[in-house]
Amino acid sequence: MQITEVSVVPVDEDKLRAYVNITIDDCFMVRGLKVIRGAKGLFVAMPNKKGKNGLFRDVAHPLNMETRKMIEDKVLEQYEETAGVGPQDSALAS
Numbered sequence: 001m002q003i004t005e006v007s008v009v010p011v012d013e014d015k016l017r018a019y020v021n022i023t024i025d026d027c028f029m030v031r032g033l034k035v036i037r038g039a040k041g042l043f044v045a046m047p048n049k050k051g052k053n054g055l056f057r058d059v060a061h062p063l064n065m066e067t068r069k070m071i072e073d074k075v076l077e078q079y080e081e082t083a084g085v086g087p088q089d090s091a092l093a094s
Contacts, residue, residue, distance in 0.1 A: 006078040020075050030060050035079045044072045
């Protein structure tokens with residue numbers, strides 16, 4: 001599996017830094033990922049939806065850490081390029 005396209009829309013809303021859509025293998029798109037600034041730097045939040053009980057649940061998410069890391073690496077790399085921030089801002093830079 002490969003991330004073949006990453007579309008980043010930077011925003012400046014407190015902790016929310018960008019909205020992101022990704023395309024997997026040129027045939028499957030996932031919309032609504034977010035780049036968030038947390039206590040340890042930037043991270044990628046998966047698309048989610050608020051349920052009737054008021055709790056948020058992921059709509060789509062990776063099933064293992066290897067896939068999560070691949071998605072985060074690609075998304076944050078494109079975010080850094082698009083928004084002009086450095087990798088030192090990323091939680092993955094350690």
